[in-house]
Amino acid sequence: MFRLAQGFLAFLAILGCLTTAAIPGYPFRYVSTLPWATRVDNLVSQLTLEEMQLQMARGGRGILVSPAPPIPRLGVGPYSWNTECLHGVAYNGAATSFPMAIGLAATFSPELLYHVAPATALELRAKYDYMRHGVYGDGRGLSCFSPVINIMRDPRWGRNPETYGEDPNLSGILATHFVHGL
Ligand SMILES: *[C@@H]1O[C@H](CO)[C@@H](O)[C@H](O)[C@H]1NC(C)=O
Secondary structure, eight states: OHHHHHHHHHHHHGGGGBOSSOOTTOGGGOTTTSOHHHHHHHHHHHOOHHHHHHHTTBOTTSOBOSSBOOBGGGTBOOBOOOBOOBTBOOSSSSOOOOOOHHHHHTTTOHHHHHHHHHHHHHHHHHHHHHHTTTOOSTTOSSOBOOOOOOOOOOTTOTTGGGSOOSOHHHHHHHHHHHHHHO
16 A cells, blocks of 8 residues: 555656646646646646556556656656665665664664665765666656555565564654655
8 A cells, every 4th residue: 555655656756857847738837836736636637547557657467667658748757766765775776775674673763764864865866866867767766665664563474674663653753764864
């Protein structure tokens, strides 16, 4: 569910990736004069069902599509939604690798998370600025699949190390600090 929500947020983020200035007839492009919700409604109202589906990051056979394809008729560029920064920037060349989330949680230090996340964000932004000119793909966007706020409930789950553990209070506090830091 959280990932779906992220996908939708990533879709909304294409509003921030418009490639040219405002065009008459496309109210969603009026960045400074229209409220965000109005712009979203306008953009969504102009998409075909197929375009919506592709922006939600799944191809016709359920295959992941990253970047989400451009919509040239609306002046919308591609969007690299598949970026991971759970414990450092992933999939995008050399970067600082912090301990996995479960290890960070074992410090019981929200302040530490608050410093790890901005260090990651700085590298992410630097890589984005360096490569954004026509280069799209995994690890090259600015919306991260992080942090994982699922509670660790079963030791058999293969992704437990990506969580902050089994305590909802600790997980919530650490995740909050991570998000604020990011
Ligand atoms: C959650 O953690 C904070 C910080 O350690 C603590 O002050 C608070 O009492 C905790 N809340 C619960 C419900 O355990």
